[in-house]
Amino acid sequence: MTVTVQVLFDQPQHEIASLLRDRLTRCAKASFVAGFMTVEGIEAIAAPLRAHPSKLAQLVVGAATWRAFDALDRLLAADVASSALHVHLGHTRPTGTNRHPFARYHPMVHSKVYLLDMGDGQAAAFTGSHNLTGFALHVKNGEAGVLLEGPANEPHSVALRQHVDEAVRQAVPYDPGMKEAYTWWTMQFIDGLYAEANGDLPKDAENMRTIVVLAAYTSGRLPRPGQIIYFEIPEALDRIQSMQAEVHIYVFPTLPPTSSLALASLGTAIARLSCKVEGIEAGRGGIELRADWHIDNRRRPELKPTVLPFRPTPASGMQQVRVRVQGPVAGQYEYLFDPGKIAWAPIYDPEGALVATPDDESARETELALFDTPARVDAPWQRVRGLQRAKPAGSDARQLALWESTPDSEAFILFSPRRRKLTPRRERSERADTP
Numbered sequence: 001m002t003v004t005v006q007v008l009f010d011q012p013q014h015e016i017a018s019l020l021r022d023r024l025t026r027c028a029k030a031s032f033v034a035g036f037m038t039v040e041g042i043e044a045i046a047a048p049l050r051a052h053p054s055k056l057a058q059l060v061v062g063a064a065t066w067r068a069f070d071a072l073d074r075l076l077a078a079d080v081a082s083s084a085l086h087v088h089l090g091h092t093r094p095t096g097t098n099r100h101p102f103a104r105y106h107p108m109v110h111s112k113v114y115l116l117d118m119g120d121g122q123a124a125a126f127t128g129s130h131n132l133t134g135f136a137l138h139v140k141n142g143e144a145g146v147l148l149e150g151p152a153n154e155p156h157s158v159a160l161r162q163h164v165d166e167a168v169r170q171a172v173p174y175d176p177g178m179k180e181a182y183t184w185w186t187m188q189f190i191d192g193l194y195a196e197a198n199g200d201l202p203k204d205a206e207n208m209r210t211i212v213v214l215a216a217y218t219s220g221r222l223p224r225p226g227q228i229i230y231f232e233i234p235e236a237l238d239r240i241q242s243m244q245a246e247v248h249i250y251v252f253p254t255l256p257p258t259s260s261l262a263l264a265s266l267g268t269a270i271a272r273l274s275c276k277v278e279g280i281e282a283g284r285g286g287i288e289l290r291a292d293w294h295i296d297n298r299r300r301p302e303l304k305p306t307v308l309p310f311r312p313t314p315a316s317g318m319q320q321v322r323v324r325v326q327g328p329v330a331g332q333y334e335y336l337f338d339p340g341k342i343a344w345a346p347i348y349d350p351e352g353a354l355v356a357t358p359d360d361e362s363a364r365e366t367e368l369a370l371f372d373t374p375a376r377v378d379a380p381w382q383r384v385r386g387l388q389r390a391k392p393a394g395s396d397a398r399q400l401a402l403w404e405s406t407p408d409s410e411a412f413i414l415f416s417p418r419r420r421k422l423t424p425r426r427e428r429s430e431r432a433d434t435p
Helices: 018-025 039-046 046-051 066-076 157-171 176-198 239-244 260-264 358-370 396-403 425-433
Strands: 004-008 029-037 056-064 085-088 114-120 122-128 146-153 210-217 227-236 246-252 271-281 293-295 303-304 318-328 332-334 344-348 384-389 415-416 419-423
Touching: 004 122, 018 039, 018 046, 018 114, 029 146, 029 157, 039 046, 046 066, 056 066, 056 157, 056 176, 066 176, 085 239, 085 293, 114 157, 122 157, 146 157, 210 260, 210 303, 210 332, 227 396, 227 415, 246 318, 260 303, 332 415
Parallel strands: 029 056, 056 085, 210 246, 227 293
Antiparallel strands: 004 146, 029 114, 114 122, 122 146, 210 415, 227 318, 246 271, 271 318, 293 303, 332 419, 344 384
């Protein structure tokens, strides 16, 4: 007798829960190996097992949620044999460190094999990408697989049986008292994967807030260490953030036409002043202030000596900042105007919602019974056609103030939340010449 092969399916999103339940209902014995299991997945096939608990010969899972392990306990309560349930803990190795003494991101069982003894020497096997999860078995994930049906002594059935037997040999018996430990082990892998994914992001920038002032030179002299310079920034940036920030002032003989060009030309500045915040007044509170220099125009700033008594007239919504010159800026910097950790949001495709099937509706009823928050399962799943930057947290006024303190706004008094220290040109050149 030949083996029949059915590809599952011509559409990536297609449920197989009903097919699996059908074969499970008609089979004599069933053996499953799955890399990941959720409560929705085990509940999708639980009814035939509760009706005939002796059918389940072997179930091996590589990782699962706490609720999924709790669902295994319910199978045990329905008289599924405890010897049928196994957890494959994968492989790891010691790292030699105290913080993470073993490799959290590690090889794990990733098989998806559902092998069923149909009796009379026949077998059926589902294999492919479907884990034992609701997303995989119902119309949610994009999955692919095949259903093989034929004699149990055909090579494919024998090989899959050997695969299951080896997975059982490598696994440990499921212990209901270890649910928390198994869940912790799953989270160790997920946390390790998160660290692995984020480890590829560049980390050469430092989270040092810097107020960057780009100004034109108008006097025959330059500020000296100890002297005070006055300028204004938006109040919405708040006092504390401003007090914690460093201040770098670059003075140009002729100010470039845009702040972006000025930032790209910092090497042409005739003075590069590192300053410390001396005082901040909000609400136009600084009526008469001590200052040796002032910068009075954020759009075309000029560094000018003050005329005493110095009585500035700040614009509405601006805070008055006085900084004391410490000395020259140490090193060269690239100033960055994004927060580094950018939040993203999905762009929904209104035509791409998943269409619910009768089996999916049944799964939804199961989810409503399992979870205390119906909102979790009421909304349809929509296709995501792209990603966009999420709206930043904080008030609209603060977000506007942050934008007005970036080069995009064409202002020359800027706020940089992080920066990257550059290698001196000569050192870069020497490194480039090194074989």
